Amino acid sequence: MNTGLHIDSDYFSLLEDNFLKHIGHEHITELCAGLDLEREKWGNLEIPEALDLRIRDFIKLEQKRRKKKERSVRFLRYSKRAAVILLLFVAANYVLITSVEAYRIRILNAFVSIKDKFTQIDFVDSKEEITEPIPETKTVYYYPAYIPAGFQLAKEHTLHKIVILNYQNSSGNSIIFQQLGLQSSIQVDSENGTVSRISINNDDEAVLIEKEDMVSVTWKQGEAAFFIQAQGVERSEILKMAESITPQ
């Protein structure tokens, strides 16, 4: 019968493999025993230095190769996990943004608030159309009569209707005084600072900005706009300086 023959063949094959495995085992036992008998011949054998060096260099290379392989396997494993986590995070945010309004508003506000870091001061309403040219008049230049103690004029720059004065003291603090035309607009860093309206020389819309130890004040007077900014100077001193400006 075919089935019986097939089983006999497999069984014989198994017997043969088992027998040969046993032969293999006996062979290696004899091999080791033979070497042990000759131990006096190789026991104190001097290995050439050159061989030691060759094997040492090879082992070092092999260790580097193995470490590199382990690193790339580890990196692959962790990057897969990171990719899965990132995917879950993006999916969760997508679901939240599309389905929860409060969450969506919060996310959008986070992007919008990045722009809200300065205060823009315009001296002329930009919505008004200027239909007639502004008549040329002689510019009157103003200079502060009061300078806080310790400060001296370091630089002066005048161009058309613009005057820039730079006062400095021995500690390195400076006060910038600017006179500008009314068509100008100023942008002042007010992020995390306080912005308030004060009155200076009949201008009730003067803008005072205080941020850490920086003080700036902006106001209109006559046909000009003025701006003083200082660091490390008391507010009262700056306001006194602002109120002291007189035409030259």
Add this chain to the structure above:
Amino acid sequence: MLSFILAIEDKQTRDKLEELYLTYNRELYYVAYRILNNYHDAEDVIQNAFIKLSRHLDNISDVKCKKTRAFLVIIVRNLSLDRCREKKRIVPVDFEEEQRDVADDKISLEEHVLHLERGKELAKALDKIHPAYADILSLKYYYEYSNKEIGELINLSSDNVSLKLHRAKAALRKILSEGGGNK
């Protein structure tokens, strides 16, 4: 030898390959030199053996055991014989021609058990006739490497490995049929 040990940076976590070399370098060098009678050739063979060994380190669990020791000796011995062949330029016989010579006799279970009892003598007898046959049988059936892996270890093609296995089995059958190995 001392310079080699000192050169190893991390003694606490000595690599398996280093451990194998430090444990068996003398006897392996002796085995290679005994066949080749040349220091440089022996060095080349040892280095080649360790290069091949590095690809099978996962199969070696215990460094200081008979199985590992014999494995290293078998590789070095066969690589040395291969080196000898290269130098003498011996051409291998055609595989198919050799296949025809061997009969395939089946044995009974009782005979199989008897043969197992004589295993030690049979292995000795085979080793005397042709050590390479005994080695290749061990690599195939005891260490359980494939023909391709055996070929990579001892620098033979897998066809050549099949041929040698065939011859080894034939030689063993001949010993059995002649009652060889009996003391």
